Amino acid sequence: xxxxxxxxxxxxxxxxxxxxxxxLLAVEDKTEMQKIFRAADEVRREYCGDGIxxxxxxxxxxYCRNTCLYCGLNKNNHSIQRYRLDxxxxxxxxxxxxKCGVKTVVLQGGEDPDISPDFIADIxxxxxxxxxxxxxxxxxxxxxxxxKLWKDAGADRYLxxxxxxxxxxxxxxxxxxxxxxxxRCLEDLIDLGYQAGSGTLVGLKGQTPQILARxxxxxxxxxxxxxxxxxxxxxxxxxxGEEKIGSLDMTMKMLALTRIVTKNxxxxxxxxxxxxxxxxxxxxxxxxxxxxxxxxFTPGNVKKLYEIYPxxxxxxxxxxxxxxxxxxxxxxxxxxxxLSHGHTLKWEYQQ
Numbered sequence: 001x002x003x004x005x006x007x008x009x010x011x012x013x014x015x016x017x018x019x020x021x022x023x024l025l026a027v028e029d030k031t032e033m034q035k036i037f038r039a040a041d042e043v044r045r046e047y048c049g050d051g052i053x054x055x056x057x058x059x060x061x062x063y064c065r066n067t068c069l070y071c072g073l074n075k076n077n078h079s080i081q082r083y084r085l086d087x088x089x090x091x092x093x094x095x096x097x098x099k100c101g102v103k104t105v106v107l108q109g110g111e112d113p114d115i116s117p118d119f120i121a122d123i124x125x126x127x128x129x130x131x132x133x134x135x136x137x138x139x140x141x142x143x144x145x146x147x148k149l150w151k152d153a154g155a156d157r158y159l160x161x162x163x164x165x166x167x168x169x170x171x172x173x174x175x176x177x178x179x180x181x182x183x184r185c186l187e188d189l190i191d192l193g194y195q196a197g198s199g200t201l202v203g204l205k206g207q208t209p210q211i212l213a214r215x216x217x218x219x220x221x222x223x224x225x226x227x228x229x230x231x232x233x234x235x236x237x238x239x240x241g242e243e244k245i246g247s248l249d250m251t252m253k254m255l256a257l258t259r260i261v262t263k264n265x266x267x268x269x270x271x272x273x274x275x276x277x278x279x280x281x282x283x284x285x286x287x288x289x290x291x292x293x294x295x296x297f298t299p300g301n302v303k304k305l306y307e308i309y310p311x312x313x314x315x316x317x318x319x320x321x322x323x324x325x326x327x328x329x330x331x332x333x334x335x336x337x338x339l340s341h342g343h344t345l346k347w348e349y350q351q
Contacts, residue, residue: 004032008039008260012085016220016261021213025253033249040256040289047264048291048345050339052330054323055104055136055268056097059298060085064110066140069173070201072235073110073305079237083302084112088250090123091130093297100323103341105133106159106294111140121153128154129280133190134341136197144188147318151192156343157306158189161228164204165218172203186222195225195344197266202248202254203232212250216258219265225344226292227264229255233272248273248281252288258291264345268292269329271312284335292342293329295322 004027007020027033061084066071072080085093094105105127108122124135136157137150147158162182164170170179189196200215219227232246251273259267269285269292282293298306306312323337330337 004035008036011257012039012260013041014102016217018210018213018217021216021261024257025209025212025250026248027253033253035308036253036260037284037288038258040259041287043260043263044267044289044291045110047283048266050335051291051340052286052326052333052335053104053266053292053338053340053342054102054326055106055292055342056094056100056102056296056297056322057106057294058085058090058093058097059108059296059303060090060114061115062302063112063114065113065223066111066177067175068177069175069239070204070232070235070309072076072237072309074238074302077237080307083305084115085299085302087123087126087139088110089299091126093299094127094133097297098133100321101339102295102323103133103339104136105131106136106138108138110161112331117142117149121149124150124155126151130232133253134343136195137338141185142175142308144192147185147188147192151194155194157195157197157226159199159226159228160185160189161197161199161201161230162186162215162218163199164201164207164211165215166207169204169206169211172206174197175316190222191277195346196222196223197226197228198224199228199230200254201232201246202251203238203244205243212254216254216261219258220261223346225267225346226268227258227262228268228270229258231272234312235307235309248284252281252284255285255290256288265346266292266342268294270294271296272309279349281328282329282330286329293326295326297322 067074134156138159167179231251234243267290269290271283275279
């Protein structure tokens, strides 16, 4: 028990070492895990405060040109019904977000080859002009000029998850994609002045505590403004459909240790952790270092079609006010709902 305490203190105060992080990730005793979670909660309170930031997601297309083996949107899934929102549908959803008092709009979609960069730039510009919201894009890999176009249009943030920083694993689960290209995109986003985000998919076959430890070191090296710890949930229409679901405990440990190491990075309690039948594990995430909730404002008629993994909480919560759900989570954790723009804490944001 004393060793766990000393390891936590070590990664909190010193440059994190792979073996120390791997040892903490390998902890299975529930009491010792709680020590990690409590330490992360203390770091979150010190560096981020008690507010739970709210971001409103609009999933604007489920078309994708990629073949990521874990994702239900991959282009080889011919059983999915595809959709693409038009400009008015996106702006109507953004208006609902605005009326709920939420000041961040997240535009998320597959890498849709039939949506032009100019279309996205126009949407970003309109959202900024009409609602004064912060805009986060999560639209995959593009050339630097496209990222610059969107930044010039007013985009504030960009989320591009690495999923795994291990090159061999990355290439295994992302056929026809390039690890070097992914890194280039992330570096371009940082260089162009985006508040940049990435993250890990926890539970991929072949991951080890050592590999996950290197993910945390990778995140710390790049100083990302936001990071998401996703939980692998197998989708029947993918090549990984028969694999086991990822470990919720490991996902929570990744979240907690990322908080302890990166200090003031924005970390969401992801929808995947809520998509269990027993309880809403976003509560556990909020008690283990998370400070963001991202409710879904995709139009109800297509929301269920954005099925990266099955059983998404935002689909089963149809008809529930998304911000009321966040308020309930805040009440249960003794926290506050923060409806501010919630810009990065890594640098002083200039409006």
